[in-house]
Amino acid sequence: MLPADVSDITERLRAAGCVFAEDEARLLAGASSSPDEVEALVSRRVAGEPLEQILGWAEFCGERVAVEPGVFVPRRRSELLVDVTVGLLEGERVVLVDLCCGCGAIGRAVARRAGVELHAADVDAAAVRCARANLDGLGTVHEGDLFDALPDDLRGRVDVVVVNAPYVPTYAIAAMPPEARDHEPRVALDGGADGVDVHRRVIDGVHAWLRPAGHLVIETGREQSALTVAAMEQAGLTAEVVTDDDRDATAVVGVRR
Template sequence: MNEDVVTRLRAAGCVFAEDEAELLALAVKDATEPSRLLETLVRRRCAGEPLEHVVGWAEFCGLRIAVGPGVFVPRRRSEYLVELALELGRAARVAVDLCCGSAPFATVLASRLANVEVHAADLDAAQLAYARQNLAGRGHIHEGDLYEALPQRLRGSVDLLVVNAPYVPTDAIATLPAEARDFEPLESLDGGADGLAVHRRIAEGAPQWLAPRGHLLIETTEVQAETMLAAFGQAGLKAWIAQDQELEATVVVGRQPGSAD
């Protein structure tokens, strides 16, 4: 291990400097000029850029998700939402990853659910370029504002609607870690005055797109969960809150009524 790299990373505030040094070394091992590239990557990391942006990928549910500058980095807590979706959607025929970013949710669903038609949608063309790379032809990519991006043929047929929309209140953006605040798209973080502006729009429109007994899963915070629970109920969905204390993850789940209800 390059001890100089470890020392520089530690001085820059990287808590897991040894692990990060190993990842940076791996990222340059096949380069034509590895020493020069390593120096560039170390400088970027020491300047505060997220490690995932520097090495070009983030680990998510056991997969490598391609990311880069200007892309929202999937969080480990979001793995809980995906695991819930996999449990609820074992027989899903259509799954949609809304506000997909680099499409980590869609990528995992496409790799672990059999016979599922996967769609991913986002407003950000730059992030959708990474979504295409991650899905690698295993799903459909759509650019546009929430449901407006989706093909009309999907109305009433979505079995799984998974969402990690922005939910940080505008006034709280300044309190985020610099890695997120300075290097990730503001549109992927800022959820409006109480953080739930996009969430409400998603809940309101979901019944038009969900199949009978289809599920909407949306990540939020423990503080915001009750508000979203009420919004799901107002939209006509049977809703509940699911939490994982270890991951500090909170997901509000809604189910579209079916003929058997």
């Protein structure tokens, strides 16, 4: 039985449309040290701010990763990228690039499971700051636009580039949940007219960085997967689609011929 005050929080969250209101009420109450602090956190959640940004962390691959307000919140579906990437790694100290890294959750999860020389990059300053905290001691985080952020000495020697670039078509952003649409950076959501603009930019630039037979792993949507495959094949990569129904996840894996 929930305490009365937490029950009240649950009802407020449920009325605001929170599907997992009871779990969220416990987390918000547990993160507070006074009634005033509880009220402040609950009010932020009722107003639509993502729970993870309020708590300061998100759960990803069984660990808590730091998430600041205004930073893209890693989704469970992106755990598929971790599984696929780890399965591609062979040997010791392989070179991994986590492009469009956000808070660094994907690179962190891979580095926890495999020995890698990890380089992560994002164009958003807040995401870079967050990633540097999450990847402290695990890798190097660079700020900049896609491959422009990376040091030149990585050219031609990267084993895997893993990418969670935006793939929501511009027209569909208005229909996204307010917690994403209003509180996550547009640059992390907007994939252009058909959702694959950033994918094409990544694919066009990846050859200079991958070693021969190196891999490119990109998260995409079910509706966008054929377009992502087409872009890879047009650029001379062999591509295949990988799906995970339990996590509602889709990725395209390309290999440099």
